[in-house]
Amino acid sequence: MEQPKKIRRPRGKAALIPNACIACGARCQSSCPTDAITMNDKGEPIIDTKTCIGCQQCVKVCPAQALELYFTPEELKIIAELDDASSTQAEDQEEQLTPEEIELNAYLDGFRGVWVFVEQTDGTAAKVAWELLGAGAKLASSLDVELCAIVLGDGVENLCQEAFRFGATKAYLIDDPLLRHYRTKPYAEGICALVDRYKPEIVLMGATGLGRDLAGAVATHLKTGLTADCTGLDVDEKRQLLQTRPAFGGNIMATIFCEKRRPQMASVRPHVMPMPCRDEKASGEIVRESINLTEADIPTKVLEVILDANQADDQDIGEAEFIISGGRGLLDKQNFQLLRELADELGGVVGSSRSAVDAGWIDVEHQVGQTGKTVRPKVYIACGISGAIQHLVGMQDADLIIAINRDPEAPIFEIADYGIVGDLFEIVPAITQSIRRAKAAQDQQSHSL
Numbered sequence: 001m002e003q004p005k006k007i008r009r010p011r012g013k014a015a016l017i018p019n020a021c022i023a024c025g026a027r028c029q030s031s032c033p034t035d036a037i038t039m040n041d042k043g044e045p046i047i048d049t050k051t052c053i054g055c056q057q058c059v060k061v062c063p064a065q066a067l068e069l070y071f072t073p074e075e076l077k078i079i080a081e082l083d084d085a086s087s088t089q090a091e092d093q094e095e096q097l098t099p100e101e102i103e104l105n106a107y108l109d110g111f112r113g114v115w116v117f118v119e120q121t122d123g124t125a126a127k128v129a130w131e132l133l134g135a136g137a138k139l140a141s142s143l144d145v146e147l148c149a150i151v152l153g154d155g156v157e158n159l160c161q162e163a164f165r166f167g168a169t170k171a172y173l174i175d176d177p178l179l180r181h182y183r184t185k186p187y188a189e190g191i192c193a194l195v196d197r198y199k200p201e202i203v204l205m206g207a208t209g210l211g212r213d214l215a216g217a218v219a220t221h222l223k224t225g226l227t228a229d230c231t232g233l234d235v236d237e238k239r240q241l242l243q244t245r246p247a248f249g250g251n252i253m254a255t256i257f258c259e260k261r262r263p264q265m266a267s268v269r270p271h272v273m274p275m276p277c278r279d280e281k282a283s284g285e286i287v288r289e290s291i292n293l294t295e296a297d298i299p300t301k302v303l304e305v306i307l308d309a310n311q312a313d314d315q316d317i318g319e320a321e322f323i324i325s326g327g328r329g330l331l332d333k334q335n336f337q338l339l340r341e342l343a344d345e346l347g348g349v350v351g352s353s354r355s356a357v358d359a360g361w362i363d364v365e366h367q368v369g370q371t372g373k374t375v376r377p378k379v380y381i382a383c384g385i386s387g388a389i390q391h392l393v394g395m396q397d398a399d400l401i402i403a404i405n406r407d408p409e410a411p412i413f414e415i416a417d418y419g420i421v422g423d424l425f426e427i428v429p430a431i432t433q434s435i436r437r438a439k440a441a442q443d444q445q446s447h448s449l
């Protein structure tokens, strides 16, 4: 007997929402697997609907949520029919579930909402919290739930308002002098109490020193899963969080699920997710809660806060717009001076590969990559760095990558926008000199005017 023809679910076509594009630098174009996007003079995408396959890559990567999927009325009708058919199928399947499966589904259904922890020190929020609100907004919209912020600290109500400007619609606030400085116990217990009470299905935290400590403590207490250092987050049709991160030394990307416990917890390193747009006028609801602890219940005491001398002196590579990075090709500690000189001319900072750190040529604070920092500068200049995957995961989102390497086959050239094949000891000083000459000529010109 001939099988009835299977109706395929329409995938739609990407479409630009009028006036929403912020001309971020063609992220949508570079994400498109079918080259369906070209950019106009204003830096906005033009989508070739014949070539677009509705894969949603551009929709997901857009930091301004300026792209959406467009469906024709006929396609919308097919989708509605398919949804009806699948809900009947789901009801049929429900009847065949075991009592354990029914119990599990009821437990999972008790959790709703996406939460982002707003990490702060002395009342200043870590930027990663806002990046996570950007990522959380996409998850919340796919799940059709609220995006909420969790704010803990002493005198930090203003951070709730800031969280609204970055996309949250509700903020759970615990404002208490006990939370003046970060300590694991009161912060973890505060968050666990909020989770027990309001039951979110997803909790996201920054993979900073503080976030790593807190996320582990919270997940352990709640007996749920935690995926650290995710580089991608998405949800599937079963409301499961798809948590993607490098595994096996960065050689594969693994997508991890937490099937039977809630909330699903993930941490993401700073600069991995793009910053969302800030809406000055946005507002939301603050839910005030208190903490059920006294100072006597907390074993750790903060006697003094001493700033890390390295952090106080050096500009953080995570925040830098220009990074000049050196690897084993530098051959020696002293040779990093060549990179410092170029960095000074460009107003940038020096980064490095792990090999250079392991060799003792530069401090680990400068290391870029899987076990170092993730960076998103405007310009990244890789000097004498081969381009191992563990290095690339930390810098591949730079707006412009320039690689200098004497090996034309070096993998770094595969992701570089500009590649210079040659000896860095000749090329780097030559670039520095030409910048100095250009600046001197500019100075002379402005003096003679």
Ligand SMILES: Cc1cc2nc3c(=O)[nH]c(=O)nc-3n(C[C@H](O)[C@H](O)[C@H](O)COP(=O)(O)OP(=O)(O)OC[C@H]3O[C@@H](n4cnc5c(N)ncnc54)[C@H](O)[C@@H]3O)c2cc1C
Pocket (backbone or CB within 6 Å): 249, 250, 326, 327, 328, 329, 330, 352, 353, 354, 355, 356, 367, 368, 369, 370, 371, 372, 373, 383, 384, 385, 386, 387, 388, 389, 390, 391, 394, 404, 405, 406, 407, 410, 422, 423, 424, 425
């Ligand atoms: C679990 C794990 C985590 C890791 N995490 C990180 C991480 O966070 N960050 C990281 O960077 N690495 C990391 N690594 C190490 C990574 O695998 C590579 O070993 C490392 O990145 C290589 O550093 P490199 O490119 O400086 O050195 P090499 O791979 O030795 O490359 C040196 C390059 O310099 C070029 N060169 C030499 N002389 C010159 C010259 N005169 N002019 C121009 N070019 C020259 C060579 O052609 C070569 O391509 C990790 C590894 C593992 C297993």
